[in-house]
Every structure is written in structure tokens, then in C-alpha cells.
Amino acid sequence: MRSDFAERCKDARRYIAIPAVPLDAIHYGAAAKHPTHRRTIVAALLAATTLFAAAVGARVLDGTRFSFAPGGGVSMQFDQRAVTLAPTKANLQAAIGHVDFRVVLPAGLPPGSALNDLARVGRSVLILGYSVPATGRRRNDVRIWLVDAVNVGAVENSAHNPSRYRVDVRMAPRSHWRAGAEEVIVVARGGLSQAQLKQIERSMLAADEQKTAR
Amino acid sequence: MASFLPAAHVEGARMGDPHELSRLIEAVWPDAYRLAFAILGDRSSAQDASQESCIIVCRTIASLRGAGAFRVWFSRIVVREASRLKRRRAAVELVVAPAPDSTDHATSIDIWRALSALPRKLREVVVLRYFEDFSSREIASILLVPDGTVRFRLAVAIRRLRPLLGDVPESAPHAPSKVRTHAV
Numbered sequence: 001m002r003s004d005f006a007e008r009c010k011d012a013r014r015y016i017a018i019p020a021v022p023l024d025a026i027h028y029g030a031a032a033k034h035p036t037h038r039r040t041i042v043a044a045l046l047a048a049t050t051l052f053a054a055a056v057g058a059r060v061l062d063g064t065r066f067s068f069a070p071g072g073g074v075s076m077q078f079d080q081r082a083v084t085l086a087p088t089k090a091n092l093q094a095a096i097g098h099v100d101f102r103v104v105l106p107a108g109l110p111p112g113s114a115l116n117d118l119a120r121v122g123r124s125v126l127i128l129g130y131s132v133p134a135t136g137r138r139r140n141d142v143r144i145w146l147v148d149a150v151n152v153g154a155v156e157n158s159a160h161n162p163s164r165y166r167v168d169v170r171m172a173p174r175s176h177w178r179a180g181a182e183e184v185i186v187v188a189r190g191g192l193s194q195a196q197l198k199q200i201e202r203s204m205l206a207a208d209e210q211k212t213a214r
Numbered sequence: 215m216a217s218f219l220p221a222a223h224v225e226g227a228r229m230g231d232p233h234e235l236s237r238l239i240e241a242v243w244p245d246a247y248r249l250a251f252a253i254l255g256d257r258s259s260a261q262d263a264s265q266e267s268c269i270i271v272c273r274t275i276a277s278l279r280g281a282g283a284f285r286v287w288f289s290r291i292v293v294r295e296a297s298r299l300k301r302r303r304a305a306v307e308l309v310v311a312p313a314p315d316s317t318d319h320a321t322s323i324d325i326w327r328a329l330s331a332l333p334r335k336l337r338e339v340v341v342l343r344y345f346e347d348f349s350s351r352e353i354a355s356i357l358l359v360p361d362g363t364v365r366f367r368l369a370v371a372i373r374r375l376r377p378l379l380g381d382v383p384e385s386a387p388h389a390p391s392k393v394r395t396h397a398v
Contacts, residue, residue: 005379009344012325016251019261021243023236026265030272075258168258 064122066147069168074145074185077166078121087118095120101148104179104211106130108203110196113142124148132192142192144200145185149178177201180208224281235275239268246292252341253296255330263296270295289346290356293338300334328378336371339364 064078084091092115096103100123110132117129126146134140174197175186184204186197223241226234246267251260270291278287329337342353350368354361 005375006344008325008379009340013248013252013345016248018244018247019257021240021268022261022265023239026239026268026272027236029265029269166258166262168256 064124066125072173073168073170075166075168076121076125078125079165081165082120084118085116087115091118095126099123099126099148101150101181102211103146104182104184104204104208106144106146106184106200106204107207108199108201109142110192116141124150132188140188140192142186142188145183145187147183147185149181149183172197174198174201177205179204180212221281221284224275224278224284227275228278228281230276235272238275239271242271242288243268246288249289249292249341249346250296252329252345253293253334253338254300255326259299260296263292263299266295266299267292286348286352286355289342289348290358293342293356297334297338324379328375331378332371332374336367336374339367340371340375343368 064076066074066076069075082095084095087095092105095118096105098120103126106128109130112133113130115128116131119127119129121127124147128144128146130142130144132140132142169185169187171185172188174194175188175192177184179201184201186192186200192200223234223238227238243264246264247260250263250267251257254260254263267288271288278284329340332340338357339353342348342356343350348356350364351361353364357364
């Protein structure tokens with residue numbers, strides 16, 4: 001059945017602006033990509049590679065571009081990442097050892113919060129995933145990005161344009177601040193209250209001052 | 215999806231010709247992006263989904279049974295990748311809210327707003343039917359659900375869209391005369 005609605009859909013489709021086809025990235029991905037059903041194995045291998053790399057001090061990751069977008073968003077493009085599920089203190093220390101900025105770890109999270117996962121992107125971004133107790137829901141997923149303030153807006157490895165992954169995040173109000181040499185961005189799907197965000201900010205700034213005083 | 219199907223490129227790519235594969239990807243990229251954008255409603259996610267879909271095409275086109283099956287097969291890949299991306303991003307991070315990339319056309323903006331009010335499963339069938347001109351049987355093949363389920367979802371989607379857009383057809387093509395109220 002034809003209708004004006006169908007025509008309007010066609011019009012809407014016609015006016016979608018098409019970006020250039022990333023042919024190189026597609027061929028690169030096709031050559032390197034693993035089948036979907038092996039992703040769990042790949043994730044495990046990735047974690048193992050991270051540990052191995054930490055052990056031998058190898059530089060696994062490079063090519064990261066991070067920028068703040070107008071209107072309260074952040075955008076990050078990168079080629080590779082290292083994800084560790086259920087990280088131990090040693091994993092966390094290893095990740096901190098592989099970034100180029102002085103890390104101020106998140107503090108002041110609500111009681112009962114637990115670190116679920118850890119991702120390192122290049123040498124300038126750490127993303128810590130926490131499970132936070134919440135009312136109404138059993139847990140909230142909260143991710144805290146720690147970004148090297150020096151590298152914001154810059155390409156870490158200028159010889160390579162990162163294109164494999166891209167993440168765009170909209171920031172909630174007052175969920176972004178600077179603690180020492182790092183930009184802190186809190187991404188909370190279920191939402192943290194403003195008081196909880198303020199508490200995290202205060203605690204991290206206090207921790208930074210303590211580090212500086214030492 | 216484009217009315218012109220690059221059958222020669224499909225056959226060449228199936229036979230392993232890298233030049234034909236590149237031409238095929240270039241030919242289908244706009245359709246992949248449009249379909250992904252219509253389902254996801256945001257540019258960067260649509261680009262990621264289309265790129266992943268093209269990567270899958272490059273890897274698996276040799277297993278395609280014939281050029282005639284390409285359109286449905288390819289659409290299935292794009293829809294699956296778009297859905298996977300949407301679920302993953304919803305679970306992990308807040309993605310920028312759907313923004314009409316397309317246009318300053320008021321009518322198009324209405325369409326995007328109305329679509330964004332639909333849940334994913336309903337949005338998929340509307341997009342495949344009214345944006346891509348697939349029949350309900352083809353949509354069933356793309357989504358791997360029974361034909362009746364597609365018609366039911368279309369009927370529900372249209373019922374929900376009607377208050378938002380005044381010109382929605384009275385009933386979906388081959389829609390059931392009575393819409394039952396079980397879960398979509």
C-alpha cells in the first residue's frame with residue numbers, strides 16, 4: 001500500500017548524508033577481524049596479551065585521538081584497546097605504569113562500589129568500570145574515564161590516523177573535571193546524583209593534593 | 215536498498231576478485247549506511263555498523279549461494295550489526311541521542327522523531343518496509359522471524375505512529391485484521 005507516509009520515508013532516506021566509504025579500514029578489518037562467534041575467545045586473548053605485554057614492558061597500543069565536542073560531548077577514536085575483566089590490583093598498577101600521565105584514581109564512590117573492568121587505550125586513556133549500588137535497581141554501571149589532559153585534541157601517533165573504533169559519549173552536567181594532569185569524565189548509565197558526583201570530585205581533588213604534597 | 219544490484223560485482227567478489235570486492239563495497243556502502251542510520255539514528259554508530267557489515271561481507275561473501283540472494287543477505291548483516299551495536303552501547307555507555315543527520319526538511323525531522331519513539335524491533339520493520347521497500351516475506355527472512363511476526367510488528371508500529379504522523383496507512387500490507395495484544 002502506497003501512501004504519503006511511504007513517500008515521506010523515502011524522502012527522509014534520500015536526504016541522509018552519506019560519509020565517504022572507509023575502504024582501507026574495511027580491507028584492514030577484513031584481513032584482521034575474527035569471526036563474531038569467537039569474540040569471547042578474542043577478549044580472553046586480548047586480556048592475556050595485555051598481561052604479557054605488561055610483563056615484558058612492550059608498548060601494545062598507540063594511535064588514539066580524544067577530543068571534547070561542542071555541546072557537552074566527548075569523542076575518541078582509536079585502533080586498539082586492552083580490556084581486563086575483574087582486574088586485580090596488579091592489573092591496575094600495570095595499566096597505570098603504561099600510561100604517560102600521573103594517574104589519580106577514582107575515589108569517593110558510593111560504599112559497596114566494585115571495580116568490574118579496566119580498559120587502557122593507548123598511553124593516554126584509562127577507563128575504569130564500576131558497579132555501584134543504586135536504589136530502584138540492584139546495581140548501576142558507572143564508567144570513569146581518566147584522560148591525559150596534555151593529549152586532549154591531539155593524535156598520539158601522528159603517523160597513523162586511528163579509525164578502527166570510535167566512541168561518542170554525551171556528558172551529564174558536572175560529570176567532568178580536572179584532577180591534576182588528568183581529565184576526569186564520569187559516564188553513568190543509571191545516573192549518579194549530583195551529590196555523589198560532587199563527592200567523587202572532592203575526593204579525587206583531595207587525593208591529587210596529597211600526591212602533590214608528597 | 216538501491217534498485218541497482220551490482221550482480222557482476224557480487225559474482226566477481228564471490229570468486230575472490232579483490233578489485234570486484236572493492237567495487238562491490240563502494241556500491242553498497244551508501245545503502246548500508248542509510249539502513250544503519252535509519253535503525254540507529256546516529257551518525258557515528260551508523261558508520262561503525264556499516265563498516266562492520268562491510269567487513270563481514272568481505273570475509274564471508276564466498277559463502278553466499280548466489281548474486282540473487284545478496285540483497286536480503288546483506289541487509290540481514292547490516293540489521294544484525296546495527297542491533298548488536300545498539301544493545302552494546304546501551305549497556306555500556308550513553309551514546310549521543312539520535313539526531314537527524316539528514317536534513318533541514320521539517321517532514322524528515324518528523325519522521326525521525328516518530329521513528330525514535332518506536333522500540334528497536336518495531337523500528338526495524340518500519341525501516342525495512344517503508345525505507346527499503348522490502349516485502350514482509352523478505353523482512354521475515356532478514357530478521358529470521360516468521361512472516362506473521364513481521365506483519366504483526368508492522369501493524370503495531372503503524373498503530374503507534376498514527377498519532378504522531380497523520381498520513382500513516384490504515385493498515386500494514388497484509389496486516390492481520392485483528393491485532394492481538396501479546397508482547398512484541
